[in-house]
Amino acid sequence: MLKDGIPSDVEVRFELQTNGTLVSEAWLDLFEQYAVTVGVSLDGPPAANDRHRLTHASRSSTASAVRGIELLRSRPGLFAGLLAVVDLANDPVEVHDYLASFEPPVIDFGLPHGTHDAPPDRNDPAVPEYGVWMSRVYDAWLARPEYQHSVRMLEDIVALSSGARGAVETLGLAPPASVVIESDGSVEGVDTLRSVEEGESWLGLDVFSDSFDAAIHHPKLLHRQESGTAALSEECQRCPLVAVCGGGYQPHRFSAARGYRNPSVYCADLAYLIRHVQGSLQRHGWALGAAAAGSS
Template sequence: MEHPPPPCAREFVVKVHSRCNLACDYCYVYEMADQRWRDRPVRMSAETFERTAFRLGEHVRTHSLDRVDVVLHGGEPLLAGVEAIRGFVAACRAATGGVARFSLQTNGLLLSEEVLQVLLDLDVRVGVSLDGTAPDHDRHRTRRSGRGSHAAVARGLEVLSQPRFRPIYGGLLCTVDLASDPVATYEALVAFAPPVVDFLLPHGNWTSPPPGVGDYADWLITVFDRWYRAAEPETSVRMFSEIMNVLLGGTSALEGIGTTPTAMVVVETDGAIEGPDQLASAFHGAAVTGLHVASASFDDAAALLAPAGLPLPCHDCEIRSVCGGGLPAHRYRAGAGFGNRTIYCADMFRLIQHVRQRLRSDIAALAGRS
């Protein structure tokens, strides 16, 4: 009898700095249920960097992996300084035999030619958070003084979008706000010529629902139609592309779309190994595993964090293979855990059905011409 292979993680989020130079009002790290960031080191120590690199190499060798993805995160990772990032990237590449691929998710405030040149030399891809137009972005993504951050982010993006830095331009991340015009939001993002746009639904759950649940489908459908019907391709919108991939018989690499198992491991600044940090939106300590890079392997973490599979209430749903039950953080209900439908169930159902109908109509039209 064959035994299934041991759980394996391929994506690692490393919190190199636990504080931020913005005070976004929707931040799941600082503004929601889990407040353990207050007791963590501000910056990851050299010893923890080294131990994390060692554990990464150990995991690669154990599973004979030809690639692992490491996301430098925070807080704001650039607050750690480019020399710390340079040292960690070098240590991980040495430990993994060069198979580690790096990206960095930033709020964009510290992007400059000098910083981007270092990241280009290191081949670290850069993703930037931008919430659309200046007024929409500044409504939520403010400095601690309350002043908006859009102008500073735009300056950084103007540098990042230059041909010189195009090889490391990872894309834009936008949190959906129902108060924002969907088309204006999309076009404000496309103005910076991103290779990819990620739309993030606000984190919430059945106990603490996000505002306007049930209305997100209309917002996303409007963006989808604008994106899909563009005369020339403008960018890739990952949520839409992955939904289409699954509808056409493929698989999804995006957490929260499809049923392909994904195991993400997070390393906090103190070396704690945890689950996806979006779980912080559910309850205090939701991502805790009790593991630490000093004493536990990433195999141990992968075994604990292996996806639980489709929630039981979703088993009879006609779009279950496309939705996959949504993000675990969005399934939580106090007293019932994470085995529920996503709080965005109705929104995702309508969006996926809309995309499916568009594809069917276009495929039928193409078939009629042949």
């Protein structure tokens, strides 16, 4: 049913995200057959990964995940990259360099789920600790010209700062272009909206009986079509960094009192990181795009 709703000039890419522990040759054969690329969630070296990714028996899952990654690497074109959730307790350079050692095409860093009502853990609320952590990743990434991988969040800040379009829906002002298909076939907008409220991401659609058009036009996702700053809080609309930041990731803006019309709960972190990256670009002779420089 799904392919019936897709115009012939639209390319749909399927990517599966896994903790890698059950990746096998048989699964890889299947992924190859259906052109499904595979990303693996790994938060860093064993001590870092084991903070949140233990097995049901409370054992380390890192060795199994690494075995899955090595299997993936043996099939060119299937390995989509690595996804790590930032934990301030881990050393950012150690995490980055460990993930880079697997030569992934992309490393995605995700900020932990949080809202204004349930903010993320911090050691010192007066310090933009997540911004500082990601800035150290940026410096480590930049320090080694031989690195071939993209760090998606950082590359997006570079692109958006240069006036180009970004690739992810966590930054920038373009409407999101992806949907999530759950393992039971249900189609969701942003699955992480579940961190805001159970059922918030539920659309009542599935791949067996609905088209992508139904998802695009679903009333719950119509706000995603608002481009520019119209959907953002007044603080974000006035912010000189809005063309790059875009108010941050939608779930991180939520509060029960004001819905999504808040700056991100990571506002200070995003501002710190964007300024760090832009300062570096300027030192390397890059000119910022007019909107990114806050002149429009």
